[in-house]
Amino acid sequence: MIVGIDSMILIYAEIVPSKRTTRSSDFDDLRVRSKLLLHMAARKKDTILLPTVAISELLVPVAKLQRGALIALLQQKFVCPPFDLPAASIAADLWSQHKKLPQDQQYDKRHILRADVMIIASVLAAGAAEFYSHDDRCRALANLVMTARDLPTDDPEDMFLKGAIARGEV
């Protein structure tokens, strides 16, 4: 299967808790669940799409000299679809359909809506059947055009995997 992910999933998955002085309480849980998603996708041999729009977000705090090498590595690990012409058309649809969502699922900031629209449209145009995000509004938006899922809380095929990831034993 082809699945899309947003930038936050990689950020959560690579967080090193010991270096963080203050952090929101659920970061540890998000780190484990993001890694769980990557493990499940690897086992199922899913193709993972990380759109270039999401890559641009990942690169912001990265030193300029390191960006090229990081992009090259991301390309080895993920399919990185660009925001191309079909994506532009899908984005326009999503933008107009956003108003049909229930009020509590609509974005209150248009700039965030725009970024999420571009990410969702890029992965859908590249053929993703599912999209993973921990953001409720982003999932509601993606659900307008595809299947959107939150980070997994457990692996239905391996009940010990999540615990092993949490303990760093995988």
Add this chain to the structure above:
Amino acid sequence: MPTKKPSATFEVRLVGPDLTPEDIPLRAFSDALSAVQDLASGRDPFETPHVPQERSIGLLNVRRGSVVYSCISRAPEEAKANLCRVAAMLSSACEQEMEEDGLVAALRPIESLSTVARSIGCQVEVALVNHQQSPLFVIGEDAFQQLSNRLLLRGETTVVGRVERVGGATSMRCLLRVPGRRRGLYCNVANKQLVRRLGQHLYEQVAATGTAIWIHRTWRIYRFTIRDFTQPQLGDPDEAMRELHNAGLKAWDEIENPDAFIEELRS
């Protein structure tokens, strides 16, 4: 034992100044009638290798003035309906209603007929027999270009699919099985080296980058030329994350609240 000569279903006319049947090269004659057979049968030449016998057309007669080929279809009603749909598409009356497969199937034969018209310097007319003398549709050398200007868009894109066939004697082709697409996608391949590389990944998933021509109403890919491909593999996720961390993602360790940072970034 054959008795009475059957009636023609439709006529294909090659109309040009001083054109006679003996002027038409066999290749052009064959290309023109094959393309009209595809239109009448609804066959997509890249999807179905041959027109089924029960939908094929036969040549009944050749007349002068300019060059008129009388054709008979083994499925006359279906042939007439398909040709009427092509006529509507060419007159831009029903491109919204024409189903996607029909549109794709008609484009390639129309391209062939435009090429024939250009090579001979004529117009290709298709007319139903016994429906007045006026043609159902006329294809000149610019017909395909005009249609493609209306229906097609070109741009760079990425296509993820499984390599199912690669190679070819007359042209370099690759068949990709793309998830969500009912039929395989026959792609052109930019060069021989790429064909050889693709051949080493038969029955494997690849991410192909290249130039696509889309039917923009549905964003279905009409043509795709592969210029390069990659085969990203996450591998062991923990190892992958370690590599990415060391390659630069560790910069995120310094961000107190990544969610808030991303939100601020987007504002």
